[in-house]
Amino acid sequence: MTAMPILFTLVAALTLGAALLVVTTRNLVHAALWLVLALFGVAVFFVLLSAGFLAVAQVVIYIGAIAVLMIFAIMLTRRIARDAGPQVNPNWGWALLITALFFGGLVWMVFQWPGALATQPELNPALDTVQELGKALVSPGAYLIPFEVASVLLLAALIGAIMIAWERK
Amino acid sequence: MGDPVILVAKWLEQLLAGWGLSASQVNVVMTFIGVLVLAVFVLLLDIFMVWVERKVVARFQDRFGPNRLGPFGLIQPIADVIKLLIKENITPAGADRVVFNLAPIMALATVIMLWAVIPLSPTVFGSDVNVGVLYVVAIGAISTLGIIMAGWASNNKYALLGAFRAVAQVISYEVPMVISLMVPVILARTMGINSIVQAQSVWYIVMAPIAALIFLLSAIAELGRAPFDLPEGESEIVAGFHIEYTGMKFGMFYAGELLHALTMGGLFASLFLGGWRGPGAEAYPILGIIYFFIKAFFIYWVIAWVKYSLPRVRIDQMLNLNWKVLTPLALSVLIVTALLDKLLAGAPIVVYVLSLLAANLAILLTTSRLLRRYARSGRQRVAQPAPIATPERAVAISPKQNASA
Numbered sequence: 001m002t003a004m005p006i007l008f009t010l011v012a013a014l015t016l017g018a019a020l021l022v023v024t025t026r027n028l029v030h031a032a033l034w035l036v037l038a039l040f041g042v043a044v045f046f047v048l049l050s051a052g053f054l055a056v057a058q059v060v061i062y063i064g065a066i067a068v069l070m071i072f073a074i075m076l077t078r079r080i081a082r083d084a085g086p087q088v089n090p091n092w093g094w095a096l097l098i099t100a101l102f103f104g105g106l107v108w109m110v111f112q113w114p115g116a117l118a119t120q121p122e123l124n125p126a127l128d129t130v131q132e133l134g135k136a137l138v139s140p141g142a143y144l145i146p147f148e149v150a151s152v153l154l155l156a157a158l159i160g161a162i163m164i165a166w167e168r169k
Numbered sequence: 170m171g172d173p174v175i176l177v178a179k180w181l182e183q184l185l186a187g188w189g190l191s192a193s194q195v196n197v198v199m200t201f202i203g204v205l206v207l208a209v210f211v212l213l214l215d216i217f218m219v220w221v222e223r224k225v226v227a228r229f230q231d232r233f234g235p236n237r238l239g240p241f242g243l244i245q246p247i248a249d250v251i252k253l254l255i256k257e258n259i260t261p262a263g264a265d266r267v268v269f270n271l272a273p274i275m276a277l278a279t280v281i282m283l284w285a286v287i288p289l290s291p292t293v294f295g296s297d298v299n300v301g302v303l304y305v306v307a308i309g310a311i312s313t314l315g316i317i318m319a320g321w322a323s324n325n326k327y328a329l330l331g332a333f334r335a336v337a338q339v340i341s342y343e344v345p346m347v348i349s350l351m352v353p354v355i356l357a358r359t360m361g362i363n364s365i366v367q368a369q370s371v372w373y374i375v376m377a378p379i380a381a382l383i384f385l386l387s388a389i390a391e392l393g394r395a396p397f398d399l400p401e402g403e404s405e406i407v408a409g410f411h412i413e414y415t416g417m418k419f420g421m422f423y424a425g426e427l428l429h430a431l432t433m434g435g436l437f438a439s440l441f442l443g444g445w446r447g448p449g450a451e452a453y454p455i456l457g458i459i460y461f462f463i464k465a466f467f468i469y470w471v472i473a474w475v476k477y478s479l480p481r482v483r484i485d486q487m488l489n490l491n492w493k494v495l496t497p498l499a500l501s502v503l504i505v506t507a508l509l510d511k512l513l514a515g516a517p518i519v520v521y522v523l524s525l526l527a528a529n530l531a532i533l534l535t536t537s538r539l540l541r542r543y544a545r546s547g548r549q550r551v552a553q554p555a556p557i558a559t560p561e562r563a564v565a566i567s568p569k570q571n572a573s574a
Contacts (some may be wrong), residue, residue: 056300064310
């Protein structure tokens with residue numbers, strides 16, 4: 001288990017560094033590519049927590065769909081690939097304050113939880129986490145209603161997109 | 170005796186342990202060696218694929234193909250590789266250097282990463298992750314990123330247009346592909362590819378022929394091979410996203426494409442043709458590797474057969490096939506399979522297989538009827554005489570009508 005802290009530190013440094021470059025780099029396509037690296041780092045965290053399904057879903061959704069969509073949007077918009085304007089607006093102080101408060105609150109909340117400093121327990125290797133997740137999503141005692149609400153929301157978004165794109169005759 | 174790979178691995182493990190390494194250190198070293206061996210094996214296979222591809226296309230076009238260097242021209246690909254390696258590497262002016270050089274690496278690396286979850290035999294596989302099928306989709310998502318990077322960093326409008334086309338095609342065809350992948354997952358009740366292979370006492374192509382067909386078609390589209398090779402339409406956008414690449418950088422795209430075709434063959438073989446399963450494969454795992462590659466190369470040959478027999482489709486035909494045929498078909502097959510699977514729980518295997526096969530054939534028949542009717546109405550519409558200057562048409566495009574619309 002000694003390899004885990006080293007791996008975690010490396011991945012965390014990579015993720016945070018990439019996230020910092022997302023907001024500091026001038027070239028928007030480079031920013032999007034750094035964002036991809038940051039999102040990939042989050043996927044690696046899921047792997048380190050033995051949540052393989054979440055890791056793969058993170059890659060499929062965030063890199064495969066969202067990042068590609070963002071890159072498309074940047075490339076299809078004229079003359080914004082290179083941003084020459086100022087990188088901060090006058091409200092940056094307030095933004096910093098709110099971010100710091102929010103981060104402090106999150107850290108405080110995590111440390112309120114008794115399991116925050118516990119080491120990760122070994123998972124039972126016979127347990128199929130994907131099957132457990134699938135059962136939890138459709139069992140009435142667990143997450144059936146949130147799951148169905150989310151699917152209705154996605155369906156509504158899908159129909160809305162079709163309605164917007166519909167060619168009126 | 171039937172499993173030399175594991176034998177060698179066991180011997181190496183003992184050797185490393187004899188050198189005084191702890192169990193976890195041995196594990197790490199063995200994992201690295203395993204990754205290295207698999208990747209090198211796959212890349213060597215890739216060189217051989219150049220020869221296979223050229224021989225296959227030659228046979229389809231009634232030629233001999235490479236036949237001068239070595240027996241059957243077998244040394245030809247080595248010469249090709251040397252030629253690619255010593256060619257000059259040109260980076261176009263204004264190119265984004267880092268991204269430009271990263272793109273071919275991603276194109277080849279993502280294909281090699283797919284081999285991590287494809288089981289070669291009951292005992293030889295990279296990793297039996299329980300989300301194998303989804304992993305394949307995720308790696309496909311990363312490979313689209315490589316295409317965009319290549320197209321954008323080249324600083325060439327044809328490369329960018331080609332990348333847009335390629336990504337649009339890959340993303341659209343991912344939808345029916347993912348849905349069709351869900352059918353073997355339902356049948357095997359797991360997403361791990363090795364477990365799916367183990368569950369195939371009857372090959373899934375018998376129980377899910379439509380899903381297999383959809384997977385094959387969308388795999389061909391994802392590969393960007395004819396008839397779906399619009400991303401490299403020579404007459405329109407020269408060569409697509411890799412137009413600016415020279416030497417080995419182009420070679421990596423080329424190698425990635427060839428290997429991707431074989432990888433798709435391997436995936437198809439694992440998901441629908443029983444992978445390494447065959448007579449004696451359980452007792453002698455080395456036979457499993459042979460069975461697997463026979464099946465994978467067969468599917469590769471089918472893909473090549475399609476490529477060299479059909480002309481390129483138009484972009485509207487490509488999108489219509491995806492959104493109006495394959496996606497609804499895949500969804501209906503998924504629903505029917507899920508329902509039948511639930512209804513036939515506990516039924517004998519013969520009944521189960523035959524009713525799934527019958528349901529698939531019924532869906533296929535209905536689809537072909539619908540498609541025939543659609544094609545007929547399309548032909549009638551085109552065959553109708555449509556004079557340009559008729560009174561009704563004149564009214565339809567008059568300025569007054571336009572203003573009110």
